[in-house]
Amino acid sequence: MEPIAGSRPGRPGLGVDGGRGTSRYAGERRDEMTDQANIGVTGLAVMGRNLARNLARHGHTVALHNRHQQRTDDLVAQFGDEGTFVPTGSAAEFVAALERPRKLIVMVKAGGPTDAVIEEFAPLLEDGDMIVDGGNAHFADTRRREKALRERGLHFVGTGVSGGEEGALHGPSIMPGGSREAYASLGPILTDIAADVDGTPCCTHIGPDGAGHFVKMVHNGIEYADMQLIAEAYDLLRHALGLEPAQIADIFRDWNTGRLDSYLIEITAQVLGHVDAATGRPFVDVVVDQAEQKGTGRWTVQTALELGVPTTGIAEAVFARSLSGGAALREAARGLPGPARAPITGAAAETLAADIEQALYASKVVAYAQGFNEIQAGAAEYDWPIDLGAVATIWRGGCIIRAAFLDDIRAAYANDPALPTLLTDGGFAEAVRDAQDSWRSVVATAARLGIPAPGFSSALSYYDALRAQRLPAALVQGQRDYFGAHTYQRVDRPGTFHTEWATRDAAEHEV
Numbered sequence: 278m279e280p281i282a283g284s285r286p287g288r289p290g291l292g293v294d295g296g297r298g299t300s301r302y303a304g305e306r307r308d309e310m311t312d313q314a315n316i317g318v319t320g321l322a323v324m325g326r327n328l329a330r331n332l333a334r335h336g337h338t339v340a341l342h343n344r345h346q347q348r349t350d351d352l353v354a355q356f357g358d359e360g361t362f363v364p365t366g367s368a369a370e371f372v373a374a375l376e377r378p379r380k381l382i383v384m385v386k387a388g389g390p391t392d393a394v395i396e397e398f399a400p401l402l403e404d405g406d407m408i409v410d411g412g413n414a415h416f417a418d419t420r421r422r423e424k425a426l427r428e429r430g431l432h433f434v435g436t437g438v439s440g441g442e443e444g445a446l447h448g449p450s451i452m453p454g455g456s457r458e459a460y461a462s463l464g465p466i467l468t469d470i471a472a473d474v475d476g477t478p479c480c481t482h483i484g485p486d487g488a489g490h491f492v493k494m495v496h497n498g499i500e501y502a503d504m505q506l507i508a509e510a511y512d513l514l515r516h517a518l519g520l521e522p523a524q525i526a527d528i529f530r531d532w533n534t535g536r537l538d539s540y541l542i543e544i545t546a547q548v549l550g551h552v553d554a555a556t557g558r559p560f561v562d563v564v565v566d567q568a569e570q571k572g573t574g575r576w577t578v579q580t581a582l583e584l585g586v587p588t589t590g591i592a593e594a595v596f597a598r599s600l601s602g603g604a605a606l607r608e609a610a611r612g613l614p615g616p617a618r619a620p621i622t623g624a625a626a627e628t629l630a631a632d633i634e635q636a637l638y639a640s641k642v643v644a645y646a647q648g649f650n651e652i653q654a655g656a657a658e659y660d661w662p663i664d665l666g667a668v669a670t671i672w673r674g675g676c677i678i679r680a681a682f683l684d685d686i687r688a689a690y691a692n693d694p695a696l697p698t699l700l701t702d703g704g705f706a707e708a709v710r711d712a713q714d715s716w717r718s719v720v721a722t723a724a725r726l727g728i729p730a731p732g733f734s735s736a737l738s739y740y741d742a743l744r745a746q747r748l749p750a751a752l753v754q755g756q757r758d759y760f761g762a763h764t765y766q767r768v769d770r771p772g773t774f775h776t777e778w779a780t781r782d783a784a785e786h787e788v
């Protein structure tokens with residue numbers, strides 16, 4: 278798969294110097310020029326700096342601001358010739374450098390820092406100005422901030438941005454929320470700098486208030502699940518087949534030419550192929566095996582729990598990171614007995630490697646299906662008119678989960694916008710049906726060899742539970758009624774019932 282999809286050429290004539298690149302301090306500019314920056318970025322760490330450069334490269338005049346001015350100065354010193362920047366020192370200077378209605382992109386740490394920045398700038402702004410929060414904010418914070426700023430006459434546009442440092446520079450996937458009115462003004466700028474797949478920019482208005490950050494949150498949850506599944510595939514190839522990281526890198530490269538074609542598979546091959554310069558060992562063997570997390574995966578699961586959406590793949594991925602980080606617990610349990618293991622070889626090894634590809638694909642379909650169901654549930658809960666096909670479309674390029682596969686999801690929702698789950702789409706249903714024998718074999722092999730595969734196995738259980746004619750939930754209902762008179766419904770007639778379990782004849786009555 279291509280690296281981040283290319284950006285389009287800059288808008289001619291927007292830069293004050295015709296694109297040669299200039300950088301001036303706001304005070305100096307006001308003396309010398311009448312035009313101002315049409316967009317500003319505050320928070321110039323890896324993401325903000327590269328978004329600012331991307332904007333400038335596209336012909337926008339970009340006002341710059343950072344809490345500590347050194348980052349602003351560094352950006353101008355290193356990249357000032359890439360476009361037209363207006364570096365500023367104070368918040369007041371920054372605001373003064375922006376043409377009206379002002380558009381400020383905030384790219385700072387999520388949480389308290391974002392509130393601090395909003396509180397610093399909001400009093401300096403005027404009716405109709407727009408604050409775009411491109412950080413990984415919790416959607417509930419975005420809803421709160423949007424409401425508060427709307428009451429002050431300002432637009433607050435919580436915007437998911439994905440693609441990491443390189444994506445921010447070359448074209449991220451952008452998920453703006455906020456009002457339609459704000460998007461009418463911001464949309465052309467954001468689509469300018471977004472990734473582009475087949476002529477379609479990876480940016481669309483997701484919905485009001487927190488919708489953009491909700492979708493970004495679920496994007497990250499899916500990212501966690503996808504990474505966990507890939508990691509499990511690696512672990513099985515390494516420990517069931519006894520392959521070395523470089524050999525596994527070749528397998529991932531091969532998979533990347535097929536239906537698993539994706540950025541995450543591509544970078545996995547690169548990481549596995551990398552050799553540590555200091556020791557000559559595979560890089561993956563010198564990294565501490567404790568996966569960290571900043572919180573968006575956990576938020577996805579917390580939100581899913583509140584919405585009652587089973588996102589088991591994302592939850593397993595979050596828990597797998599937590600488990601890996603539990604050093605003391607792992608140390609205490611390290612010697613516990615497991616099965617004897619001998620690497621599988623010969624034809625059986627080839628079969629298992631092919632089976633792992635099938636298991637990875639099928640588990641990935643489950644993870645994405647669960648993520649899209651969470652977006653569907655969030656949209657219903659918060660009254661957001663989110664177009665799931667449009668979400669799949671803008672995730673095809675620029676973002677961390679970009680993949681050929683997203684095009685199939687786009688097509689599935691184009692075919693049926695009310696699809697209850699991706700698993701019932703004709704194409705996916707057929708592919709998962711064809712994969713299921715391999716999938717079951719991989720889960721069984723992992724269990725037999727004592728190799729943890731929580732993502733693969735929970736995805737398979739989800740699939741089997743969804744397709745079951747009857748679930749043992751009926752028994753759970755019976756248990757609940759027995760100990761707590763919690764009542765149940767019957768399959769053969771309407772109503773709510775309770776059984777008097779303590780009586781001799783366990784008489785049932787309708788309640």
Ligand SMILES: NC(=O)C1=CN([C@@H]2O[C@H](COP(=O)(O)OP(=O)(O)OC[C@H]3O[C@@H](n4cnc5c(N)ncnc54)[C@H](OP(=O)(O)O)[C@@H]3O)[C@@H](O)[C@H]2O)C=CC1
Binds near residue numbers: 320385412440442
């Ligand atoms: N890194 C990534 O791959 C991605 C990050 N994001 C999100 O984008 C945002 C920016 O991320 P990233 O570039 O990694 O930077 P960081 O999350 O590391 O944040 C650093 C920036 O926040 C500023 N900052 C921190 N605290 C305050 C404060 N109290 N007041 C004002 N400014 C403050 C810093 O200013 P100073 O220099 O003065 O310390 C600096 O500009 C975050 O919300 C992140 O979650 C989104 C997608 C991908």
Ligand SMILES: O=C(CO)[C@H](O)[C@H](O)COP(=O)(O)O
Binds near residue numbers: 438573
């Ligand atoms: O937003 C992102 C990509 O879309 C970040 O890369 C993501 O926040 C990384 O998360 P974590 O540190 O929890 O793995």
